[in-house]
Amino acid sequence: MAVAALPSTSREIQLADLPGGLPGPEHFTITQTPVPLPGPGQVVVRNRYFLVFPGLRTLIGGQADGVPLPRIHVGDALFGPAVGEVVAAAPGGPLRPGDIVTHMLGWRELALVAAADCAPLGDVLPDPVAHLSSGSAAYGALTRLAAVRPGDTVFVTGAAGAVGTLAGPVARLLGAGRVVGSTRSPEKAERLRAELGYDAVVVPGPRPIDEQLASAAPDGIDVLLDTVGGDQLSAAVRAARRGARFALVGALSGQLSPRRDGGSALAEIDTFRLVNQGVSLHGYSGQDHPEVSEEWTRRFGNWLRADEITFPHVRIPGMDNAPRALQELFEGRHFGTVVVELPPG
Template sequence: MTAEPPLTTREIRLVRAPEHLPRPEHFALVETPLPSPGPGQVTVRNRYFLVFPGLRTLIGRAPEGVPLPPVHVGDALFGPAVGEVVAVGPGCELRPGDEVTHLLGWREHALLPEAECAPLGSALPDPVAHLSSGAAAYAALTRLAALRPGDTVLVTGAAGAVGSLAGQVARLLGAARVVGSTRSPHKAARLRSDLGYDEVVVTGAAPFAEQLAAAVPDGIDVLLDTVGGEQLTAAVGAARRGARFALVGALSGQLSSDPGDDGARAPAEIDTFRVITLGVTLRGFSSADLGEAADEWNKQFGDWLRSGAIVFPHVRIPGIDRAPWALQELFEGRHIGTVVVEPLPG
């Protein structure tokens, strides 16, 4: 039986502008009224919401080309969420008990237009799997990089939400060799044993370009880059003729704590002579690139999960009060895969 929505709910707000990386003290858990839904509106009890590094970029500014609004002091945070409809206004097709996805995470309950909700459907066996970043990895590998059987693939940031699925997907699509990068030797072992990687470069142990050359002496055909910076520079140096690069993230900028960095830039030095002479293509990924790949991914992901061909690495953190610490832990690289918060556990 679906419970009635409360008269108030709690949400995470930005209360202080950070100078560098946001920390828990920049946020507050605030109780706020929860009005009844009006015409065309629904109230959703959030079961899980996503913790993602892109929040660093959104806090305080809206970089050009980013299709999401900035988060200013006083604003509630937001992001992908999965929840259960608990109340509906007049004229709605959704009903209490329906499970949906939407973009008003970082709160226990969300009041929003029905049009901004998407029913979960039955493609995936676990509701939390709808918060995976696998669709980005799948679209980047199949559309932007056009991965072919026998390719050698490099995935930077291999332990993150995208990378922890990208290695497995590349393997299932026929890659002959899959190499990743990570900051942690412990994570490297897990990437090799469980997540589809043949070799993993641990950043910081030695110059990245030297380690990459040793890991892929014959070069790479495909890059799925979530980091940028020196790792992208090194990937160009390791590219084979006709290599295809899909640039999905910019963690080198988003996770930077250097003075003046705000998470909205990730410069990298590119050998354009090498790009030209080898015919290397570089394409940036955006949500517009998902298209039909999103539905294709959900079906494929569901089939792979049920058959055991793929695993979904993620950590579930109970309690909305833990959300600011979950974001800090994400920045610190403490977890493998996707990080979600369960705001109302139990």
């Protein structure tokens, strides 16, 4: 067995108490746990980065029916996409110490993972942390469901989030003629225009969404990439042009509501308009399009190297700051993808 100075314990973040609303740092604890040696077909990975993502709200809230991830109970460690280095491997397996991989056991320093559940990283992306982007969902929705066409007007809700900060630029690269976003922060709206090339940004608030959307897209919208749901989805239906294609990739209006449990996001939709305008509306799941991930990674790498796209993200240093980073994500404090960065071993 190949072992590189494997520590006997590792810190991980566990759910300590069920929240009544949105979880905060007080609902989590950082615990020392033993690190077992890898058995046949297993490796130990030292995590360097892991993703902070809103789907944890659903898994903690107990409304994970139909979600392809298990619920998180009190006493369970959190989990999610991570990038790390193999530090121990059972003999005869495909991985060796020093290999850089992605896997789903983030939120801990060292993870015992089945080698089959790890994906080795090559040099397709210039920075390993870019493998934690949510761009695959945006790209898949815009190519498989909404099929962006040259000249289309595309509306991206939640445009300052992990999906939206990539969806707008990707839509442009796919030929969109006008890209409109939404965000609840005027400061983020300016960044979307200045840094990511959004033509206009809707900021829900005192001014009605319909009025803002009519100004931002006076001829209506051809494509919706929706990460929010709720009132913004309702407004998008009212702004749809004939033959519009709607792709739903998230439901943040429900997940981030302190009054809901993270498992539903209600929206009032004018079905007469859907029928009359011939609007298609589909939910996007990566499970239904397994070929998208590799295709996205290849194109993302090419676009990054050609400076045709950026990867907006923030790196939060250290395990101790991870629970606070999750709360800040729920509060909308960050722009783009939120990643916790751990020190090298």
